[in-house]
Amino acid sequence: MSMRPMRWTDIDVLVGLDVELFGADAWSAATWWAELRERPRRDYAVVPDGDDHPLAYAGLDLGGDVADIMTIGVSPRAQGQGLGGQLLRWMVERAVEDGAIALILEVRESNEAARTLYEHNGFERISVRRGYYQPGGEDALVLRRLLR
Numbered sequence: 001m002s003m004r005p006m007r008w009t010d011i012d013v014l015v016g017l018d019v020e021l022f023g024a025d026a027w028s029a030a031t032w033w034a035e036l037r038e039r040p041r042r043d044y045a046v047v048p049d050g051d052d053h054p055l056a057y058a059g060l061d062l063g064g065d066v067a068d069i070m071t072i073g074v075s076p077r078a079q080g081q082g083l084g085g086q087l088l089r090w091m092v093e094r095a096v097e098d099g100a101i102a103l104i105l106e107v108r109e110s111n112e113a114a115r116t117l118y119e120h121n122g123f124e125r126i127s128v129r130r131g132y133y134q135p136g137g138e139d140a141l142v143l144r145r146l147l148r
């Protein structure tokens, strides 16, 4: 499916999607505004639906040797159709273009869907951050894909 850069006017829809996908960890509108203000160091893209509203979205932090995945989400109504994989491959391409040697991210240990997505795209566990997600204290797995 087609992708386009994220826009300020997407923020209302993104806030709603984020709550559906991340619950208490969802980003507020203020966080989305702050993230988009950081472009071009940050880069965000969306897969739009028929009304040009975000159906899926992802973004990363660029500018260093190691690029960081900031977020990735696919609306529940569109999951399991390859959009997560498409956005992940876009982030890998962006990091390579930017000259990064690796792309890293944190994922909740219990997040089977995301862990499968990353593992099937060449990411490997490099460390564990104990009690990273608060409240609750769930561990974060730090995953990395080498780009060279």
Ligand SMILES: CC(C)(COP(=O)(O)OP(=O)(O)OC[C@H]1O[C@@H](n2cnc3c(N)ncnc32)[C@H](O)[C@@H]1OP(=O)(O)O)[C@@H](O)C(=O)NCCC(=O)NCCS
Residues within 6 Å of the ligand: 021, 022, 072, 073, 074, 075, 078, 079, 080, 081, 082, 083, 084, 085, 086, 106, 107, 108, 111, 112, 113, 114, 116, 117, 120
């Ligand atoms: C993780 C997420 C982005 C995956 O998006 P998606 O569009 O459903 O993923 P895809 O259809 O591209 O599937 C990618 C791979 O993951 C696997 N996968 C997807 N959902 C899965 C699930 N619930 N359980 C196990 N594997 C799953 C697919 O089988 C596929 O494997 P393949 O590469 O062999 O084909 C989506 O589930 C999501 O938005 N989750 C909530 C937000 C989130 O957790 N984001 C990640 C934070 S680190």
